[in-house]
Amino acid sequence: MMKSAIASLLAATGLSACAVGPDHVAPVPPPSAEAPFIGAQSDAVTAGSPEAQWWRLYDDPVLDGLVADALAANTDLRVAVARIERARASLRGARSQALPQTDLNGSATYGRVSESQVLPGYDREGRRVDGELAVGYELDLFGRVRRGIEASRADLDAAREDADAVRVTVVADTVRAYVDAISAGEQIDVAERTLDLLARSERITAARFERGLNQKLDVIRITQLREAQAATVPSLEARREAALFRIAVLTGRTPQQLPDGVIARETTPRLAQPIPVGDGRTLLARRPDVKAAERRLAADTARIGVATADLYPRITLGGSIGTTAVGATDVFGGGPLRWLLGPLISWAFPNQEAIRARIGAARADSAADLAAFDGAVLRALAETETALSAYRNALLRRERLAASRDAADRAAKVSLARQSRGEIDALAALDAQRTLALAEADSASATREVAFAQVDLFRALGGTW
Numbered sequence: 293m294m295k296s297a298i299a300s301l302l303a304a305t306g307l308s309a310c311a312v313g314p315d316h317v318a319p320v321p322p323p324s325a326e327a328p329f330i331g332a333q334s335d336a337v338t339a340g341s342p343e344a345q346w347w348r349l350y351d352d353p354v355l356d357g358l359v360a361d362a363l364a365a366n367t368d369l370r371v372a373v374a375r376i377e378r379a380r381a382s383l384r385g386a387r388s389q390a391l392p393q394t395d396l397n398g399s400a401t402y403g404r405v406s407e408s409q410v411l412p413g414y415d416r417e418g419r420r421v422d423g424e425l426a427v428g429y430e431l432d433l434f435g436r437v438r439r440g441i442e443a444s445r446a447d448l449d450a451a452r453e454d455a456d457a458v459r460v461t462v463v464a465d466t467v468r469a470y471v472d473a474i475s476a477g478e479q480i481d482v483a484e485r486t487l488d489l490l491a492r493s494e495r496i497t498a499a500r501f502e503r504g505l506n507q508k509l510d511v512i513r514i515t516q517l518r519e520a521q522a523a524t525v526p527s528l529e530a531r532r533e534a535a536l537f538r539i540a541v542l543t544g545r546t547p548q549q550l551p552d553g554v555i556a557r558e559t560t561p562r563l564a565q566p567i568p569v570g571d572g573r574t575l576l577a578r579r580p581d582v583k584a585a586e587r588r589l590a591a592d593t594a595r596i597g598v599a600t601a602d603l604y605p606r607i608t609l610g611g612s613i614g615t616t617a618v619g620a621t622d623v624f625g626g627g628p629l630r631w632l633l634g635p636l637i638s639w640a641f642p643n644q645e646a647i648r649a650r651i652g653a654a655r656a657d658s659a660a661d662l663a664a665f666d667g668a669v670l671r672a673l674a675e676t677e678t679a680l681s682a683y684r685n686a687l688l689r690r691e692r693l694a695a696s697r698d699a700a701d702r703a704a705k706v707s708l709a710r711q712s713r714g715e716i717d718a719l720a721a722l723d724a725q726r727t728l729a730l731a732e733a734d735s736a737s738a739t740r741e742v743a744f745a746q747v748d749l750f751r752a753l754g755g756t757w
Contacts, residue, residue: 311435312604313597316446316590319662321669326573331680336687340568342578346750347467350561354553355470358543362466365544369462372455379444379451386444389430389437397614398423424614428636431609436601439594446591453584456755460580462542464751468744469538475560475740476532482736483525486729489704490518493725496712506717513722521729560739563746567683569753575676576669578754585668589661596658599650605639672752679749686745690738693731700724700731 332339343349347359363369404417432438494514500506539554540547576582611633640647707724710716 312600316593361543372458379448383444392429395426426612428610434601439597443591443594450587453580456580471743473535479736585665592657596654608636675752679752683745693738697731697735700728704728
């Protein structure tokens with residue numbers, strides 16, 4: 293009978309290749325999701341493979357150094373890396389369930405029992421030594437352990453993708469803060485040049501007033517315009533300093549530790565080539581949030597199997613060897629030794645409602661993950677198309693505002709010359725100066741918005757690390 297029981301256990305072990313619960317199948321996005329982008333019909337972008345280290349397209353050593361610092365020292369990234377290590381530790385714990393489990397216990401006591409508990413002539417006081425080594429191995433007939441390992445492995449993959457998503461955000465935020473700091477400095481230079489022009493116009497108007505050729509109101513008006521223009525400089529300085537402080541935080545520095553190269557840069561970074569954007573297929577293969585959503589779906593699908601395995605018996609082969617001795621001299625003797633060998637079967641039956649509830653919860657989690665994956669796909673496509681549209685229109689806006697600024701500059705110079713010759717009144721010259729000031733500010737702002745649109749497009753395209 294013992295032989296047939298052992299044979300049955302060995303046969304059951306051969307069934308351990310099958311695991312209950314559904315196998316994960318990666319969801320397939322609709323064919324339209326892998327098509328070329330609608331907004332890729334522009335000279336500013338190409339269908340080539342997107343650059344992994346896209347910030348190097350700016351060919352800016354200072355920016356390269358800041359991004360390297362951010363990837364090495366950013367606090368959000370350190371949190372993400374710690375979560376990877378936690379997921380890796382959980383995977384090690386899940387894998388350990390597939391190995392024999394050992395337990396070693398030992399105790400040594402000295403005590404005295406009551407007189408009524410011992411036979412006459414025996415000592416009431418004595419030493420007692422107890423030791424045991426137990427070994428157990430779960431056969432995992434229904435894949436509970438394997439599904440747990442599968443879930444933990446998918447959790448680790450998801451944590452890695454989450455870290456990549458943080459890297460995308462950190463790099464984009466670093467480049468954006470860098471662009472913001474430099475563009476603010478550039479806008480300050482534009483404002484100061486406009487102030488110089490307005491100061492010159494103010495001197496001409498005041499001189500003509502002294503000769504009785506202009507009214508006092510004309511001088512007041514040009515002075516008011518100059519002061520209004522001067523008032524824009526402090527807000528630009530505040531924006532520039534705020535951007536520098538953001539760079540410090542993103543790169544793991546205090547505000548006092550910013551590199552001198554960031555402060556010295558005066559021209560907003562520009563791209564000298566079209567941006568390669570790929571298509572929908574390459575986008576979904578790159579976006580960390582899409583990949584993380586798929587990995588979470590895989591993890592929760594495996595957890596359905598973990599929960600389902602509890603519907604079936606759990607069989608553990610185990611054994612133990614130990615000794616209980618009275619007095620230290622008997623510990624290694626043959627008499628006190630004891631051993632035990634045999635299977636242990638545990639089965640929650642017939643009341644399995646709690647298990648089925650866990651299965652239902654796991655299936656609901658899997659359905660939610662599938663919906664989250666579909667949402668991540670749609671969001672990735674929408675964000676990229678939106679970024680492409682914003683970039684294309686930002687370039688068009690910058691081009692037209694540059695033309696407007698050039699025309700306003702010519703008009704301001706002509707009006708200033710004509711005012712000095714007395715050919716036009718101060719009001720006409722003032723209007724030309726006001727138009728130039730607005731055109732200069734709008735043009736500088738458009739350059740900044742183009743740079744921001746580039747960063748947003750790169751962020752939407754994701755990254756490869």
